[in-house]
Amino acid sequence: MPVAAGALMSLPVRAQDSFWDMMSRGRTLNQTDREANSVAALQAVDTIEPILSFDTANNLQMAIDQYEPFVIAGGWEQVPQESYGLVLGNARDAVIALKRRLISSADMTMSERVDDKFDSTLDASLRRFQARHGLLINGKVDEATWYALNVPAEVRLHQLRLNLLRVQAMTPGLAERYVVVNIPAASIETVEDGMVAHRHTAVVGRIDRQTPILKSRVHEINFNPFWHVPVSIIRRDLIKYMNEDPDYLTKQKIRIYDAQGAELQPTDINWQTDDAVNYSFRQDPGPDNSMGNVKINFHNPYAVYLHDTPTKGLFGENSRFYSSGCVRVDQVQAFVAWILRDNSGWGPAEIASIFASGERKDVAVAKPVEIHTTYITAWANRLGTVSFRDDIYEFDMAGKVDLGA
Known part of the structure; x- marks a missing residue:
């Protein structure tokens, strides 16, 4: 349960920098390898256990055992609004609350004295917290980080319990080789x-056009595909875009065809009117095609698929819920190479060339790979690192446990 929407709208303007802020910022920045702190944070979450695995189930149970007595004791304190915007080099009372949180x-080790200085240790600790929550690792108490810090411990415990049941339900039926799309983590x-x-x-x-929960097998790769615009997108989006800009279809290289x-x-x-839904709309292959250079097909009743995208900047955002149900894949060439591993003549070099x-070109997958789209908002790894989304x-x-896949 996130903090009430709009809470940040009333956040006060950050106080003027203190004397320690001004005198220490340059020195602290020089002494702290923030990139190394980010790497360490990522290493804490990037272990080899799959989200859907018996290992993850065991690790979730251990996390629950640790959280339960902590929640009974009262959980953690809320981080005040004054902490919003804090970064390395600041010195304020709100830093003390951030360190305590x-x-x-367990993102920061216990110390004998918690002072008000945002030092290199706090920078590393905040980056670890951001990595665990799938946030941009920037060492700053930005909006998304502030919200995540203020989710109560009892809510996190509820997530752990619920997701343990989900993982336990799905793990026994997994294939030796499979793909997992975890929707909350994008x-x-x-x-x-x-x-x-x-x-x-x-x-x-996105919330109003959700990626469905399903189980299938990836059976075909379409290189440099046409995009056939779904009727739902024609009705919801395309008609609106054409009313706003009559040249939209021409600019996007989308052609219109009748039933013949x-x-x-x-x-x-x-x-x-809704006249447009009676026709077919097809976007030509090319760099601006909505599916990019590749479409990854698996049978399902929802007409969804995985694909490349020309708008790769979205992969760098905190919240990546933008599609109409399909899934866009970063580093898609490596993904396709893994899918086509058993196809002769389709290694990384050949994929880069096409x-x-x-x-x-359409390529049938020699050994179709199992795929699961699922919904896991909490998991834990062998290092004891617990992740939330x-x-x-x-x-x-x-309270959904049976996701219906």
Whole structure:
């Protein structure tokens, strides 16, 4: 249960820098290797256990055992609004509260004296917290970090218990080789022989167009594909875009066809009505194609798939819930190479070549790979690191264990 929406709207303007801020910032920045702190934070979460595995189930149970007495004792304190915007080199009373909060969640080691200086130790601890919560690792108490810090410990315990049941339910039926799209984390794991081969950042369905929970097998790769615009997107988006900009289809290289396959012009359609849903819309292959250079197919009743994207900047955002249900894959060439591992003549070099050439080609996957899209908002690894994500679709709030895949 996140902190009440809009709480940050009333955050006060940050106080003027203190004397320690001004005198210490340059020295502290020079002495602290912030990049190394970020690497250490990522190493704490990036172990080989798949999210769906017996190891994760065991680690979740250990985390529950640790959280239960802590929650009974009262949990952690809320971090005050005055902590918003704190960074390395600051010195304020709010730093003390931030340190106490990070000590409570084991992101920071206990110290004899908790002072008001945002030092290199606190920088490393805050980055670790950000890594565990899937946030941008910047060492700053930004908006997303402030919200995450203030989720109560009892809510986190509820997540651990609920997700243990989900992992336990799904793990026994897994194949030797599989893909997991974890929707709340907007991330993808490729798994083989019980270990993660690669992790990929993803963009998944927004709240009103959710990525469905499913189980299937990846059976085909379409290189440099056409995009056939779904009727739902024609109705919800395309008509609106054309009313805003009559040249939208032309700019996006989207063609219109009638039931007989004859090409129409945008002026042939009445955009003030729903007339457009009676026609087919197809975007040409190319760098601006909504699916980028590749589409990854698996049978399902929802008409969703994985794909590349020309808008790769979205992969660097905190919240990656932008799609209409399909899943965009970062570092997609490596992902496709892993899927086509058993296809002769389709190694990384060949995949890079066809991306560069723009050639249209469909490739059947020699050994179709199992894929799961699922909903795990809390998990733990062998280092004892516990990760959490927001309950974006409110499945946790509804107490869902059987996700229906």
